[in-house]
Amino acid sequence: MKNKKLSVLLAAFAVGSTIVQAQEGFKIIGRAPAAKDGSKVYFDYQGAAGEHSDSTIVKDGSFAFEGEVAEPNFARMILDHENKGKYMTQNIGDRLYFYIGNEDYHIAVTDSLHNSAITGSPLHDEYTTFLDEVGGCFIAIMDNASKTAASIPQDDPQYNEKMTALREKVDGILETRRQKELEFAKNNPNSIFSAEALRDVANTHPLSEIEPVLASLSEEVRSLTTAKALTARIIAEKTIQIGNIAPDFxxxxxxxxxxxxxxxxxxxxxxxxxxxxxxxxxxxxxxxxxxxxxxxxxxxxxxxxxxxxxxxxxxxxxxxxxxxxxxxxxxxxxxxxxxxxxxxxxxxxxxxxxxxxxxxxxxxxxxxxxxxxxxxxxxxxx
Missing domain, CATH: 3.40.30.10 (Glutaredoxin)
Incomplete structure (x- = not known):
């Protein structure tokens, strides 16, 4: 292939994940105030066998989860304080987003799961460093924007202007974040979060800008599902074109x-x-x-x-x-x-x-x- 960068991406796309896991599975131990006893805790992640949803209850001030992942991936935990059910709490309830790997996690809940502290996981430490460098969690930014939008009365004479100003402000925050993500990926070829960063950047930036950075990442990082999906997008953009032969499958x-x-x-x-x-x-x-x-x-x-x-x-x-x-x-x-x-x-x-x-x-x-x-x-x- 003439494009050397694309050749590198094709090679990475062909192999499976090689990310080394510290142990065979993960263990999560959560500590919460006794006042939370009886509250339901939900946990969603991509398990070794596919999408996985688990749940438990807080008992004697604690809760626990065990499982296994094929590679580190984004996870969501929900603490249902009033037992309204997962459907009612998964988008607006007390949520915690983090990366789950085959490690041990200790979650200390005080007033809320959202503000809890996670210790014991090197992967989580790396994740918080990544967030610090790029400007925070995407979901947290969107949650704050939603709260601000909800606070603007619909009968406000300047409602449309204020909503437009809010959208422009959020777009600016996200674009600044993506520029920092792109720099993070360039400077951290061995970090799994570089693949996650490029995935987000690709939502608004041309893939031609993403391709050389993705190709520069380590083989181990390029073998991650997120990186392989991005590689597939780049390849598809070049091959799935009018006049080209459709790839067999x-x-x-x-x-x-x-x-x-x-x-x-x-x-x-x-x-x-x-x-x-x-x-x-x-x-x-x-x-x-x-x-x-x-x-x-x-x-x-x-x-x-x-x-x-x-x-x-x-x-x-x-x-x-x-x-x-x-x-x-x-x-x-x-x-x-x-x-x-x-x-x-x-x-x-x-x-x-x-x-x-x-x-x-x-x-x-x-x-x-x-x-x-x-x-x-x-x-x-x-």
Whole structure:
């Protein structure tokens, strides 16, 4: 490959994680005031076997969790002081965000989980250093912005002006933070938080600016899931283009049988990325069914690729039946980490790509009337 930096990224993308863990699993011991006894504690993280949610209660002033992660990842803990339930507290309740690795954690709760102190974990110490250097936690910044927005009365004569000023202020804070994240990544090639920093920077900066910094990170850091996902975005930006050959892939259908994109060579196929939980996807499905019925006899195929997770398999199958999707549907049930979605750089659904009989990408993001207009042009002489 001509691009040496991209060659480095491709090599990292091909290997698994090599981050060394200090021990086989993690242990969390929490200490809370006796007044918190009976309160529910929820804990969400990416476990060794996938997404994991756990819960316990505070008893005799303490609580505990044990588990294992394949690599360090972002975790969320919630202390439900009034036992309102996870649904009511996960976005506005007493929350603590930190990185979980296979280490021992001691959490000392005083008035709230949010203000608690974490000790015993070198990974957490590194995380707090990272936050200090880049300007704090992204979620904390957004929480503060939400509180400020909620404090502005909607009947305030200057409501719109104040909200606009708040958005501009927050955008400025986040852009300053991203500039610091970019510098952090440049100066700390061996830190796992450099991969996290670049992931955030890539939300607003061009990937061409991210690529050389990502390629300069250590092989160990580039093997992290976050870094590999970013690598895939960079590769996809270069390869998933109109006129290029669509990369082949294999995923299981609803019965577990392997389906290959190459199976459709010689026909037009619309690769449709969707999910059962995606309202815009479900709203577009009748339009897609209509188009399929109109052009299937002329050679149109549809291949549905779901971004549902393993826990959502039943919802995926129910949606296929309810929406009357007659084409082949596949998924590895890995949610946003679906291998094909990663390969194609999909960051939002619905999304689709029209592939011609030679395997070339000829159109993308076809929805509403544009779907019918493009298909009419494609099949006008067939």
């Amino acid at each position: 294999t995923q299981p259908d609803v019965n577990g049988n392997p389906v290959h994109l190459s199976d459709y060579r010689g026909r037009y196929v619309l690769i449709d990325f969707w999910a059962s939980w995606c309202a815009p996807c479900r709203a577009e499905n009748p339009n897609l069914v209509k188009a399929y019925q109109a052009y299937k006899d002329k050679g149109l195929e549809v291949l549905g690729i779901s971004l549902d997770s393993k826990s959502g398999r039943d919802a995926w199958l129910a949606a296929i039946e309810k929406d009357g999707l007659p084409w082949v549907n596949v998924s590895d049930l890995n949610g946003w980490s679906n291998a094909v979605a990663v390969l194609y750089g999909v960051r939002g659904v619905p999304q689709n790509y029209l592939i011609d009989p030679e395997g070339k990408i000829v159109a993308s993001n076809l929805r509403d009337e544009r779907l019918h207009t493009v298909l009419a042009e494609v099949f006008s002489n067939r």
